[in-house]
Structures are given as structure tokens and as C-alpha cells.
Amino acid sequence: GEGTTLNNIGGVYKSQGEYDRALKYYQQSLAISQEIGDRSKEATTLGNIGTVYSSWGDYAKALKYYQQSLGIRQDLGDKAGIGLIYNYMGLNYLDLGDYPQALDYFDQAKAIFNKIGAKEGIGVTLTNIGIVYQKQKKYPKSIKFYHKSLAISQQIGNRLQEANNLNTIGRVYQKLGEYTKANDYHHQALEIYQKIGVKSGISYTLYSMGIVDQHLGNYPKALASYQQALALSRTLGTRLTEGKILAGIGSLYDTQNQSELAITFFKQSVNVREAIRKDLKVLPIEQQQSFTETVAQDYRRLADLLLQQDRVLEAQRVLDLLKVQELKDYLSNIRGDNNTVDGITELTNEQEIIKGTQPIIDQAIALGQELSELETIVSDQRTQTQQQRIIQLRKNQAKLTKDFQDFLNSPEVEARLAQLRETTEAENLDLKKYDRRLREKLQQLEQDAVILYPLVLDDRLELVLVTPYAPPIRRTVKVKREELETGIKKFGDMLVTPIRNAKTPAEQLYQWLIKPIEADLAKANAKTIIYAPDGKLRYIPLGALYDGNQWLIERLRVNQITAMSLTSLDTKPTPQLQVFAAAVTKEHTIPIGDKSVYNRALQYTQLEVESLAETLPNTKTFIDQQFHGDTIYKMNDYSVVHLATHAVFKKTKQDSFILFGDGSHVTLSQVEEKWDLSNVDLVVLSACQTGLGAELGDGKEILGFGYLMQNAGADAAIASLWNVDDQGTQALMNKFYQVLKQGKVTKAEALRQAQIALITNKVGDDFEHPYFWAPFILIGNGL
DSSP: OHHHHHHHHHHHHHHTTOHHHHHHHHHHHHHHHHHHTOHHHHHHHHHHHHHHHHHTTOHHHHHHHHHHHHHHHHHHTOHHHHHHHHHHHHHHHHHTTOHHHHHHHHHHHHHHHHHHTOHHHHHHHHHHHHHHHHHTTOHHHHHHHHHHHHHHHHHHTOHHHHHHHHHHHHHHHHHTTOHHHHHHHHHHHHHHHHHHTOHHHHHHHHHHHHHHHHHTTOHHHHHHHHHHHHHHHHHHTOHHHHHHHHHHHHHHHHHTTOHHHHHHHHHHHHHHHHHHHHTTTTSOHHHHHHHHHHHHHHHHHHHHHHHHTTOHHHHHHHHHHHHHHHHHHHHSOOOOOTTTTTOSOOOHHHHHHHHHHHHHHHHHHHHHHHHHHHHTSOGGGOOHHHHHHHHHHHHHHHHHHHHHHHHHTSHHHHHHHHHHHHOSSTTOHHHHHHHHHHHHHHHHHTSOEEEEEEEEOSSOEEEEEEETTEEEEEEEEOOOHHHHHHHHHHHHHHHTOTTSOOHHHHHHHHHHHTGGGHHHHHHTTOOEEEEOOOGGGGGSOGGGOBOSSSBGGGTOEEEEOSOGGGOOOOOOOOSSOOEEEEEOOSOEEEEETTEEEEEOOOTTHHHHHHHHHHHOSSEEEEEGGGSOGGGGGGGGGSSEEEEEEEEEOOSSGGGOEEEOTTSOEEEHHHHHHHOOOTTOSEEEEEEEEOSTTSOOOOSHHHHHHHHHHHHTTOSEEEEESSOOOHHHHHHHHHHHHHHHHTSSOOHHHHHHHHHHHHHTTSSSSSOOSHHHHSSEEEEEOOO
């Protein structure tokens, strides 16, 4: 019927990479099958629409269509159809980097196809499983699956599947460093894709060939492959591939020590990915996170290149953007602001270089379309005219590739690159404005504040320091990531055990993080460090670093932020302290997902909030049963919200929660949706747990909690990085509120004075070990 015809036409356009046209036909076909009640056709078309959105990188929308299709196929008992959709869903999760979920769907698909003896289905699924193992770097295992699938596709004459397998085997040999073997497989794949006219396959294979040639040192050949792949991916609108290709070109120029050109292409790559990420917002967050982990390395590489060129301000923007993206990954619904929404500024000279490549790429797109249509005609069935046209087009293609290379090597581009070397930040108004805004923010604080951005790279640590009266400063520390992370772990282990000597690892970290900028801090007369830590550095408190004589907090205030562009630092606190103080004292076991989580009784929390009420008369206490889900709606009537309860921050926001006194709890997802703290100056969580002491993640959960409180409207949050001794907490909190009560003292200074009181044993007894005083960090506005 008409519905089937429309679906088939959609399929033809999809295989040629014309996704817009494919979608139009699929939607028409869907309307007809729904109208006539043909549920089987409806399920097929829904699945096809899902694959179009998946190709565009709109994974959330794709998943919605797959689930609708799956529901119908399950109702109809269509086994082969269910297997197909499981494969689609697996691929969706694979693209997002969620490998366990992907493998789960592929295993279900394989079981179904084995049961019904569907060879084609088995072959496709074996390939998909191979890809998962490849992504997990289990290369020998992945090659085994690919070869099994290749044998099936050759046996049943499925050329597309055969080409896919050949291409993927090539990619694995590439990973193993066997480039000649890889090249051989890619060439076989390319030949088949060209014969059957699958443009997305041609584009991705050319990209893979570019990587291989780059490794073999065939740079002009690599650029030719990348350029043809780029033209094709832009024709097809496959943004994920386009982002990879642009990063590939960036990497190619980096390899040849042409840093300015590398930066130009990496910036484009990052901006393409920013555009993809905007559409990723509605996915479950773990998938967004894994999506970012697959691209974060290009952000880091761009920041790395900019820092090597001393383009510190641009690098600082990239670092800030990376932090905003990491937050997005953890919390999904992060709105960027003026500083982040446009991605990364391309300087005038960079824009002109890109503009110059555009006509060549446009011609390559038009030429590529005509050529790929002619190449699908079987060679012995081509007319003489067609054969001559193919030869001419291939010559033209080679010329365009040469034009692309010649343009990038031209005196015009060389002159622009020379200008970039001499005047990068100075000539860019946008960056100037950004720099001025950053410095003005610091000057208005009147806290003698500086901003410290560390960037952890594989071979070194970069420290970017922004001061109120000079351009940003960059200091390079020769410490490898591995060594730094071992130091962080060692320090973390000492911090959570009060009987161990934490000074030695604390001093080592001081040598890496503070010593190199000591002179800069002195010159800026710094009294406050606004700190935006990177990766695992989020698990350790900066104030607990040791200079051999005293702890850093004894000299300086420390105020942690999520990202500068998301932090408002200019609100002054409410003079009148009105406190909402809640305490949970009893043990509770609560369900989180499919697990039960035990929360021990908290012995000293009641005492903690009662003594707080004595210190600050305008305090309302909520003990145990009085503190429940509905009390959150009272919080916004207070300037300080103090919660002495279990708060657990895990790698996903669904597993992270705050416990109420009646045994119920709220996850961070719910906090994001329901909490309004717009009148609140400070939120204190005095019995938190983060991942410290276990296997360290990248600290996004700590970043995420601070941002959530700010996003709900609170100016700042204080939270603990590890589970603290209850008496120590009580002593610290008492002192903190006593200092705050005096007025004219910022939150960061009140916390510092409370910490010093414990270090010097002015409060309590034997609390000088950082285990007692260091866990509390202030995130957000420390004024």
C-alpha cells in the first residue's frame, strides 16, 4: 500500500544520508498506518523515525520513538521486530557511551535472533557487541565478534553489513597500532560503501582513513580524507561525525606543530558539540555524562594548546565551559549564561580562515553528491559518458583537496596565523569585555580575591590565576596526572582517619598547587582564593594544604565555586540571621532505586541545633518527625537553612539524597525541581558524605550539589566532603555561628575563624587534625 511505499522511499533517502527528506516520508507513512490501524507498519515506521533522530544526535527523541515501536511489537508478539528495536536502543546508548546498558540490549536482541534463527539479525548484533568491547578497549574480544559477523554477512550476501564489519575491524587494528592492516580493511569497506551508495559509511570510513594516515605520517593524504569526510558529514547533517572530523583536523595540525590552525579547528569542533549538547538536555543524566566523557578530551586538548601559546584568557573560557558542561552532565537542566551560551569565541583571523575554506567545502559537497550517485552504478553497466564523468569528478575532487591544502598553506593564511601569534586576546573585543568583567567582579568584592583554575593534564598540571588588576597568569607544574591523582588519594585516605599524619601528603599537594603561584598571590595581596577545582581535586579541601609551617586556611580564606560564569558574587548578606535548623537523630533505612541504604543514628545533631538556637535567638528548630517533606516549603522564610542530617552525594543525582526526620528522603533530582531558596543566604549540610575514601570519580557530585543550592536561589552552601565526627562538627558549627553573629564578617571568614579555633584547640579538645576541621567547604558566594 501507499504507507509501505512512502516508508521505502524514506529508507532510500536515509541510506543516502538525506535525513530531512527521509523523515518527511516516514511521517507521511506513519500517519497512514495509524489511520488504517496497521500496527505492524506503524511500529516499523516509528523505529525508522527513531534512527533518523539518532543520526542527528537527538538521542532523547530517538529513544521516545523506539519505546513506542517496542510497545507495539511486544503487543503483536513480533519477535524479529523486538530484536531489531533492542539493537536500535543499544546503539543509542552506545553512542552516548553507556556501555553496560548498550550491552544489555544487544544481549537481549542476540537471544531473540538465535531463538528464531535469524542470521542477519545475529550478524548485526554480533557487530554491535564487538563495538561495545572495542569501546571498552577489549580489542581481541571485539575482533572475535566482528569476524563472526563478517562471515555471516558474506555468507548471506549482506553487502552493507559486510562493509560495516570491514570498517570496524579496521578501526580495531588502528587502536592496536597495526595501521597497515587497518588501512587494508578500510579500503575494502570504502569500495563496498561507494558501490551501494551509503554516504554515512563513506564519510565515517574516510574519517577513519584520515586517522590511519595521520599515524603513518602521510599528512597530506590524511587531510584529503578528513576534508572529503567533512564535506559529506555536512551534507548529511551528522553532527557527531562532523565534531569528530573537525577534532581530527585539529589533531592533525597539532601533530605538525601548527598550533594556531589546530586551535581554529578544535574550536569549531567544540562549538559543534555545544550545539549537540543543547539538544541532549532531556536524557537521563548518566547518558549525558558518558556522552561528555567521550568529548571532554577535546576540550582539554584545546585548553592545553591555548595555554601552551599563553592564550590564557581563551583557555580560561574553555575551562569554564568544561565545568558548565560537567555540571550539565550531572544535573541535566543547566542554563548557560552570556558567558557560556555561545560556546568558544572564534577570533577574527580564525573566522576568516574558516570562511576561506567554506567555498571549497561547498564545491566538494556538490561534487561529492554527483560522484556518489554515479558510483552506485555497477561499473560494467555504466555508459561511456558516465565513466568519463566519474573520472572527471574524481580529478576535480583531487583538485579541491589540493585547493583546501593550498589555501591553508597560503601566504594569506600564514599572515593571519602570524597575527594570531602576536595579537590574540588583545584584538578581540569579546574577550576584552570578558576579561574586564572578570576583573571588575573581583575588584567589587573588596576581599583581595583571586580566582584559581587548575587544569589536570596527562603530562602536567596547569594553574590559571585571575587577579583583579592584571591579565590572567599561567603557571605550569611538571607533575603527571597519575602522580597527582595518587597524591590526592593518599591525602584523602589520611584525611578521613584522625590518627594518621596528614601533613606529609598535604605538603606535597601544596608544592604542586600553591607553591608555583606563591609570588603571584603575594603580588596581588591575595587574602581570598576563589577556587574552581578540576576532576579529582574536588575531593580535597584546598585550605587543608600544608606549607611546612601552617595550613593554608590559617593564611587565606578559600571559597569554592562551580564555574565563574554561573556564580553571582555581588550580593551582600542579610544583616538579620534567621535560622531554619533541622536535625535527624534516629537511624533510618531508605530505598534508593532497587537498593536499601542504611543511615546510622546521629548522636549529636539535636545538641548541635539546640546550641545553634542558643547562639542565634531567631532560630526555629525541627527535630526528627517535625522535619519532613512539607517543611521544605518553610525554608524560604529564613536567611540560613541548617540541616543536621544525612546527605549522600553519589556519582548520579538519582542516587544522591537528603534524609528527612520522618524517614522519608528527597533525591537531588527532586531538589532540582521543587526547592525554592530565593530568600536564603546560606544552606549548611553538616553531615554529608561524598565519594572520598571510596573509589574517586571526578567530583561532579560535589560541584553539582553546590550548583543546585545556588540554582534554587541560595547564595552559598557549606557541605562536608566526608562523614565527620559528630562532636567535632558541633564544635566547629558553634564557633562558625558565633563569629557570624558578630556581623561585619563574611561567611568565608567566619568558616576560616571556626577552623582556626579547632586547629589551635581554642574550641573543644584534640580537634587539630584536618579530619575534624577541614571537611567543610563553602561553595558559591562567600560574602
